[in-house]
Amino acid sequence: MQKRARLIYNPTSGQELMLKAVPEILEILEGFGYETSAFQTKPEANSALEEAKRAALAGFDLIVVGGGDGTINEVVNGIAPLDKRPALAIIPAGTTNDYARALKIPRGNPVAAAKLIGKNQVLQMDIGRAYGERYFINIAAAGSLTEVTYAVPSQLKTMFGYLAYLVKGVELLPQLTMIPLRIEHDEGVFEGEVSLIFAALTNSVGGFEQLAPDAQLDDGFFTLILIKTANLLEILDLIRLVLNGGKHIEDKRVVYIKTRTITIHPTSDQRMMINLDGEYGGDAPIKLENLNKHITFFVNTDDIADEAMAASPAELECLAMAQKFSHEVDDWEKRAPKQE
Incomplete structure (x- = not known):
């Protein structure tokens, strides 16, 4: 047919x-x-x-x-x-x-x-599920800066495109506040205050291609990013680090975790709106789940970096064999008698 x-x-x-x-x-x-x-x-x-x-x-x-x-x-x-x-x-x-x-x-x-x-060229892509019934493909986020997408009128989006988001984002930067919360993830629990939360499925968030620089499209994991400051100068410094090759991921003001599930509980009466793929998706508390390889997308694999795609089992086996061989060669060289 x-x-x-x-x-x-x-x-x-x-x-x-x-x-x-x-x-x-x-x-x-x-x-x-x-x-x-x-x-x-x-x-x-x-x-x-x-x-x-x-x-x-x-x-x-x-x-x-x-x-x-x-x-x-x-x-x-x-x-x-x-x-x-x-x-x-x-x-x-x-x-x-x-x-x-x-x-x-x-x-x-x-x-x-x-x-x-x-x-x-196709790839079986991960997607996210929120509240058990809402789906997203790129980002779940929270924090006042993520509300930019709600604040920019659709007419301005059409007329000025991404510039409209940038202008509104700069306007909202001084209004960032800290949110007390509890976040459960695969590695444990985070309790404290943050200004921004990102659960990313790809490396491209809000026009930044280095916010989650090691994100893979099909590995079954979210990249959870928590920003632990609302200070304007520090936020601008973190943006500089993002633009400078994604160096923010090692900064003490950032929590950077790989996890399959995320549960977010506000610990105050402050409302926390959740942004799913740029649109209002509901309020916290919320549970996010990664659905591994859930939908097949046509992609441009010629231009996607190899590290952005999870290796197949056969590729992983070959890599393990190569690493084992490399270690054996290193051991042999250490044991071999030195030539005069």
């Missing part, structure tokens, strides 16, 4: 960038052997979610989602609870496009992104 692809796209994303590219994208998908159709999302809530669920239950092999991180998140929430899930491909046309950045998919060029599908 011929493979079927459903294009789900947000017509307002990226100054209507997707809307203009739809005919050519459909032609490209047809050229790759897919019987292709399209769905334009509507202003009503969960439009993309419901269509993604319908397409998955109808047996489509591939869903191509065109839009920003919010549209991608909706599509993921539509198919993640299902036993049989189609593969996903991304055509980024939003403001920050964090997920596309992590997968090395061209941003601002829908046609180039669509052409990547023809390379047939």
Whole structure:
């Protein structure tokens, strides 16, 4: 049977960038052997979610989602609870496009992104689950700075893109406050005060590609980052370290942990809103779970660093053999009589 692809796209994303590219994208998908159709999302809530669920239950092999991180998140929430899930491909046309950045998919060029599908490079990706029923693909976060996404009007996002986030972020920096909480993770418990919490699935968060520099896309772990200061100068210094090759991870003002599950309990009456993939996702307390290799994505593996993908069992076995051989050679050299 011929493979079927459903294009789900947000017509307002990226100054209507997707809307203009739809005919050519459909032609490209047809050229790759897919019987292709399209769905334009509507202003009503969960439009993309419901269509993604319908397409998955109808047996489509591939869903191509065109839009920003919010549209991608909706599509993921539509198919993640299902036993049989189609593969996903991304055509980024939003403001920050964090997920596309992590997968090395061209941003601002829908046609180039669509052409990547023809390379047939796929990866079974981790996703996160919150409250047992909400799903996210890139980041769960909390703290006043993470509320930037709620504070920037959609009109400004469309007009000024990521610049609008930067301006609002700088405006909110002086308002950072410390939040007392208890966080349970695989390695133990953190109790104390933090200003920002990040649970990242990729290395690209809010436009920063070094916030979680060693994050892997398919290893089953979150990168939990806790910022233990609200001092403006110290926050700016940490941002400098992030930009300087991710050197913040060894700073005493930062807690940096790999974990499969995270439970966050506020220990005061202060409200803690949770940001899931750039949108309001509910309030703490919250439990986060990593669903390992849950959805197959088309990615650009040619440009993704090897360290961003977990090694296969065969690769790990080869690596172990190589390391063992290296150690044996070192031992032999130490025992061998020195030549005069």
